[in-house]
Amino acid sequence: MNQANGTGDFVSWAAGASAGMNQGMTVIPYALLRYYRTIGLNSSECMLLIHLLGFQQVEHKGFPSLEELQQVTGATTEMIAMILQKLMKEGLLGIDEHVDEERGIQYERYNLSGLYAKLGHCLAEESKGESEGAKAADNSRKGNNSASLDTFRFNKPAASKTTPVEEERNLFSIFEKEFGRPLSPMELETISGWVDQDRYPDELILLALKEAVFAGKVHFRYIDRILLEWSRNRVRTAQDAKAYTQKFRNIGR
Template structure:
């Protein structure tokens, strides 16, 4: 009798679990996340984002929801998200509903799949019989550059950066290829003008890019030409 009750409880548990749904997690992420330089918290965060997306149809869970799910203290997960954004594991995309015009954001996990794929390819022997990772250095210099920018911006803004703001800085470095020096100077210009917000800084960088301003000397010369034209 006790055995039947135990079997029934086990069957009910399995049934409940199946009804709750399943989540597809990339096997290399589970097995190799340490070799990919991900912490336990970072790996679990990626898994939770997959869970929200696949099982709950929630593409943009709040930081509070993620912290509650992972049993983390308020404010402790934001730096982890910023790190994954900076490293390219995730990104935040914006979409606009054509019918209503309402803007929405969602986590894009394509970076995770790209990083996993690149790492797996790098483990394959090349023509010399050595793994690619044995000869190709990791882009640590660029990662350190972006990390320094995050610190500088957070100091000027006197608050932690949001995930979207971190994504903007990463975009300036990775996509627009703005030199770090130029980004720091644009921030300085914004502080001097009393307009410390990302849209204003982005406009400065765009204007400088259009006028082929790439160094501190270029900024100084451009400012002199601008002032000369105002006279």
């Protein structure tokens, strides 16, 4: 009797889980599954994007933590942070800041519009290839030998390319060592901004970090202020930074 009840409970639980899955499905763009390799992603990076969609759509979490992503992917937080950084660097993922006006709380949310734009481009390219392919086939039937196989571009693989991330990985590792913890996605994006947008040399960024450690103010806002101050005073190289810093230390004596 107890065994029967146990079996019944199991069936009921399974039925409930099935109903729950029907109510909590994640909508995944088929274009992502079809073109993720074309836009230069591997299966782990694609899976992480799918999990971000799941958090947004089902759990209503626009900015899951590295630990939450670790639980669902099984990857280390360091690896997840590196993947997120790559996605942001390549313009597939962004971070938007919002303010809850009712509670006055600022929060972040991952933005996948860059990903959708790339996938849209892939769809447009395929449509264009199909159109050109049909036109070429028609010309061929009419005896026009000028039609070229180059017009057929079905699922054209992305050209192999190397992205300059090794230097940034070095920066990330050094910052994590000094901070004594993994960097957050926002912090990774800040470092990328210093390198890609502000064009600060790596050695200058590391010197700013060293100055922050020396001052006992190891946080990103302080480091950013140092870099901004150097930029305003035309400090371009590590040598300039050392001379500028030494000058003010001598004044303070």
